[in-house]
Structure formats: structure tokens, C-alpha cells
Amino acid sequence: MTMTWEWRGTVRNEEINELHAEGFDHVPAADDWTERLSRLSLGWVTARDDEGLVGFVNVIWDGHVHAFIEDTLVAHRARRQGIGKRLVAVAEEQSRAAGCEWLHVDFDDHLKSFYFDACGFRPTSAGLMQLR
Numbered sequence: 001m002t003m004t005w006e007w008r009g010t011v012r013n014e015e016i017n018e019l020h021a022e023g024f025d026h027v028p029a030a031d032d033w034t035e036r037l038s039r040l041s042l043g044w045v046t047a048r049d050d051e052g053l054v055g056f057v058n059v060i061w062d063g064h065v066h067a068f069i070e071d072t073l074v075a076h077r078a079r080r081q082g083i084g085k086r087l088v089a090v091a092e093e094q095s096r097a098a099g100c101e102w103l104h105v106d107f108d109d110h111l112k113s114f115y116f117d118a119c120g121f122r123p124t125s126a127g128l129m130q131l132r
């Protein structure tokens with residue numbers, strides 16, 4: 001099966017909403033991703049196979065040297081084939097090429113092996129505050 005990888009590639013709201021709902025186990029929303037991505041993101045990575053979008057990751061940033069990984073998503077049907085790892089690798093390459101010095105991510109404990117061992121992040125102290 002052919003896989004296509006793109007940085008800042010064209011993506012439809014419906015396909016990200018569907019992948020997001022599958023990945024985070026909720027009812028599909030009607031979010032305007034394309035508007036949000038174009039306005040707030042350094043970029044985003046998409047992975048497509050013959051059936052459509054199977055992988056997505058959003059890279060937001062501070063406009064300077066910090067980039068942040070958000071919403072790393074791989075469709076159930078395509079998991080554990082290295083797609084998530086490659087999505088993050090492309091995000092890393094492109095963030096570096098854009099002049100960023102740091103790539104941040106936060107995640108639940110069960111994904112330590114994915115982000116630390118597979119993707120190459122190192123542990124650090126970080127903080128998080130729930131606002132609502």
C-alpha cells in the first residue's frame with residue numbers, strides 16, 4: 001500500500017474530526033481545523049494511504065524557538081506500523097528547519113514508551129493546569 005506524507009498538506013475538517021474522535025474516543029465534533037491550523041500552527045503532518053487519512057499531528061508554536069506537538073493521531077487500522085513515529089519525526093525535522101530549538105510534548109503515562117523510546121523525547125519537569 002502506498003503511503004503519502006505531507007507537511008502542511010491539504011486536509012479536510014471532516015477527516016481530522018473523524019480521526020480525532022476515533023483516537024480520543026468521543027463523538028465526532030464539527031471543529032474548523034483548517035482555519036485553526038492556518039492561523040495558529042507552525043505546521044501539521046498528514047499520512048495517507050489508499051483509503052484516506054491515517055495519521056495526523058499538529059505542531060503549534062510560540063512564533064520563535066518553541067514548537068509543541070499536539071494531537072498525534074493514527075487510525076486504529078494502521079497502528080503499530082511505525083506511522084506515529086514517522087509523523088513525529090517529520091514534525092521534528094520541519095520544526096528544526098523552521099528555526100525552532102525545542103520541541104515539547106505532554107502525554108499520559110502509558111505513552112512513555114512511544115514518546116521516549118520510539119520518538120526520542122527525553123523526560124523533563126513540566127507543569128499542567130486544568131482551566132475548565
Ligand SMILES: CC(C)(COP(=O)(O)OP(=O)(O)OC[C@H]1O[C@@H](n2cnc3c(N)ncnc32)[C@H](O)[C@@H]1OP(=O)(O)O)[C@@H](O)C(=O)NCCC(=O)NCCS
Nearest residue numbers: 023072073074079080081082083084085107110113114118
Ligand atoms: C499514540 C499513537 C499515535 C501511536 O501511533 P502508532 O503509529 O501506533 O505508533 P508506532 O507504530 O509508531 O509505535 C512505535 C513504538 O512506540 C510504542 N508504542 C506505540 N503505541 C503505543 C501504545 N499505545 N502503548 C505503548 N507503547 C506504544 C511501541 O514501542 C511501538 O513500537 P512496536 O510497535 O514495535 O512495539 C496511536 O496509538 C494513537 O493514535 N493513539 C490514540 C491517540 C493518542 O493517545 N495520541 C497521543 C496523544 S499525546
